[in-house]
Amino acid sequence: MIVCHCQKISDHDIHAAVDWMRAADPETIITPGKVYRALGKRAKCGGCMPLFLSTMRRNANMEVPADLRTPVFGKAKEIGHEGR
Template identity: 75%
Template sequence: MIVCSCTGITDRDIHAAVDWMRASDPLTIITPGKVYRALGKSADCGGCMKTFLSTLRGNPNTEVPSQLRGLRRAAQQED
């Protein structure tokens, strides 16, 4: 399915980029900007962002790695 008609990004492109990023760096935080950069593209009009984010969130590899969860809470407790 075409997610972004301005740049020609499909749901498969998004999933492939997410899977590649997670495989290359298991601790990375995956953001829409990183996905665009991995695909060699940039956001244009933003009309696709709702579908783009929904597709991105639908990939289980976008979850924050367990080692990084709760770091903000831990830092606040130290203060």
């Protein structure tokens, strides 16, 4: 199924890009922009974004890495920032 008509991107293209990015870097945060770049394209009108995002979310590899899910409140002092 075509998801992005401007760039002719299908749901299979999106799933392949997400799978490839997760395999290349298990800790990466996958965004629509990264998917477009992985496919060598860029968004034009943005009208596909709701369907594009829901297609991405259906992919099992879209999970945010566990260590990035926990808020890091208080970590600023541990790593030396003043918290400003």
